[in-house]
Amino acid sequence: MKRNSDQPIKITEVSLRDGSHVVKHQFTEAQVKSVTKALDDAGMHYIEVSHGDGLGGSTLQYGKSLVDEMKLIEAAVEEAKQATVAVLLIPGIGTVHELKQANSLGAGLVRVATHVTEADVSAQHIEYARKLGMETFGFLMMAHSAPVEKLVEQAKLMESYGAQGVYITDSAGALLPHEVRERVRALRNSLQVEVGFHAHNNLSLAVANTLAAIEEGATRIDGSVRCLGAGAGNTQTEALIAVLNRLGIDVGIDLYKIMDLAEEVVGPILPGSQEIRKGSLAMGYAGVYSSFLLHAERAAKRFNLDSRDILLELGKRKAVGGQEDMILDVAAELAQRKVEM
Amino acid sequence: MKRNSDQPIKITEVSLRDGSHVVKHQFTEAQVKSVTKALDDAGMHYIEVSHGDGLGGSTLQYGKSLVDEMKLIEAAVEEAKQATVAVLLIPGIGTVHELKQANSLGAGLVRVATHVTEADVSAQHIEYARKLGMETFGFLMMAHSAPVEKLVEQAKLMESYGAQGVYITDSAGALLPHEVRERVRALRNSLQVEVGFHAHNNLSLAVANTLAAIEEGATRIDGSVRCLGAGAGNTQTEALIAVLNRLGIDVGIDLYKIMDLAEEVVGPILPGSQEIRKGSLAMGYAGVYSSFLLHAERAAKRFNLDSRDILLELGKRKAVGGQEDMILDVAAELAQRKVEM
Structure with missing residues (x-):
């Protein structure tokens, strides 16, 4: 090399x-x-x-x-x-x-x-x-x-x-x-x-x-x-x-x-193994902070969505730490879009 | 891409x-x-x-x-x-x-x-x-x-x-x-x-x-x-x-x-996590089958060597499965080389 x-x-x-x-x-x-x-x-x-x-x-x-x-x-x-x-x-x-x-x-x-x-x-x-x-x-x-x-x-x-x-x-x-x-x-x-x-x-x-x-x-x-x-x-x-x-x-x-x-x-x-699991993979795939994962899961439940779709949308919008409030807004929008489809 | x-x-x-x-x-x-x-x-x-x-x-x-x-x-x-x-x-x-x-x-x-x-x-x-x-x-x-x-x-x-x-x-x-x-x-x-x-x-x-x-x-x-x-x-x-x-x-x-x-x-x-551990890393580094690991560790103990040096030498010699006998020979040679140094 x-x-x-x-x-x-x-x-x-x-x-x-x-x-x-x-x-x-x-x-x-x-x-x-x-x-x-x-x-x-x-x-x-x-x-x-x-x-x-x-x-x-x-x-x-x-x-x-x-x-x-x-x-x-x-x-x-x-x-x-x-x-x-x-x-x-x-x-x-x-x-x-x-x-x-x-x-x-x-x-x-x-x-x-x-x-x-x-x-x-x-x-x-x-x-x-x-x-x-x-x-x-x-x-x-x-x-x-x-x-x-x-x-x-x-x-x-x-x-x-x-x-x-x-x-x-x-x-x-x-x-x-x-x-x-x-x-x-x-x-x-x-x-x-x-x-x-x-x-x-x-x-x-x-x-x-x-x-x-x-x-x-x-x-x-x-x-x-x-x-x-x-x-x-x-x-x-x-x-x-x-x-x-x-x-x-x-x-x-x-x-x-x-x-x-x-x-x-x-x-x-090590408290546990450091394998690539669902949460960490979703984080890399969407390009978001891990602190978003739990919030996205909660919002997904509330709006009957897949948490990964919320994370992907947050990634697209380049959400940063401290913008966890944005998660509910994004979830509401995605749910609305689903209704309209 | x-x-x-x-x-x-x-x-x-x-x-x-x-x-x-x-x-x-x-x-x-x-x-x-x-x-x-x-x-x-x-x-x-x-x-x-x-x-x-x-x-x-x-x-x-x-x-x-x-x-x-x-x-x-x-x-x-x-x-x-x-x-x-x-x-x-x-x-x-x-x-x-x-x-x-x-x-x-x-x-x-x-x-x-x-x-x-x-x-x-x-x-x-x-x-x-x-x-x-x-x-x-x-x-x-x-x-x-x-x-x-x-x-x-x-x-x-x-x-x-x-x-x-x-x-x-x-x-x-x-x-x-x-x-x-x-x-x-x-x-x-x-x-x-x-x-x-x-x-x-x-x-x-x-x-x-x-x-x-x-x-x-x-x-x-x-x-x-x-x-x-x-x-x-x-x-x-x-x-x-x-x-x-x-x-x-x-x-x-x-x-x-x-x-x-x-x-x-x-x-x-899964019986356990699939992390990269000492054995699997040694295998990839030396380029040998995992079946060699245990044999190499035994030979290392017997000849007072590091098992990884044995594995590396086996990798260089392109040892294949079924040649586990070669491990003791390689260990003996390495031990001899060490004495001569």
């Missing part, structure tokens, strides 16, 4: 952040320590530790964490001998105060995340992170829902604020390989800084999409061991490293150690 | 055959009936029913079936209103007698399977199946382990015997997307008959490999609902149909019905 970049590939393990959703934010310090220690020993580059919705996410709205994320960050920093501990910050949920605290505890990299059309809200957070001396990246969520030109425009904004790279974040696991290629290629052609890719496996394409991204020149890649992440989980780290080894792309991470920790360290934490 | 074929795509659901391995050949008539009925109602084209190792596989060596496969075939035929019931035949395990019986019970399609380098043993079975008036396909197993020219040569043999198409069978789930493309393209350029593709998900690439195959012109595709197949399972049918819908490729199978039966009909049969 020819890569459209000669920069080394850097992997960020997100199971201790994206996986926080899966365990309903109940990670313990002991779990964070054991996972971090094993990942660090395997040579993982970055280990992200935060509430699932980023710093400050521990609220009634997003789900209360069992343990203060600052304690978890501290625990991870303690165990990470060579890896850098990373954090996620979604402006509006977290603030620069939490970022400063996380950095003072040893977090060395931050991803500042916004909806794909709202990069402008990341300006002060990116600037602040750079001032702190942190490695600073932008993270454009629900990247499938915007046209490529919009994605490029928004990524360039983040670059202009000082981001050292911008991730294409396929939050709903909705992108197909050719769509990933198109997006990475467009950013590679427009940005001076690095391009990253964060996948979800809802359509069973996370590893393949990640390979497509790497081929097109993405150098910042996310994985989660045992797919421990929201929806159907992310790019399964151990499968990714195996495939990269097969391709002769050495990222300096020990495959056997990753396979072993997947079984022995992460396995016992 | 542009397909290199204008023929319609035909899907074969293999959960009631490849999935037989997962349930240790304990399928009941009631299970086969309920799964077949639901698949048939969703519009599935072909439903394969046989012992995991094909007709006649119910032996001490390959695992005894709970219910005679002829009874299971009969049960499936009874429920299949529009779908064709298919069978798998591995010459040497099954014979033309079982094929004749299966056909007399209503099985309309057979895949005659051989190791990728041994197509010649399929001649009389393919000819016999054609005489019976069955749709007849060749199925070249462990296709990753032969050079492309060898694969082409063997597929042409099957075509010369009368096969109406030849499947590239990635038994170990070891192929990468570009390797699938190369193989499908070569067969499309060399055969007059259809090209098929059967994936396993051990490297998390089954859906992506299947897409690559379809793009290159494969028209016969295998899937298993909930990944109910050997190793990490096959191309997850419900994810594949969702992706094909997204690509605008209508194969006439109802996605919602497949999603529902995955949850309600196949779900209760």
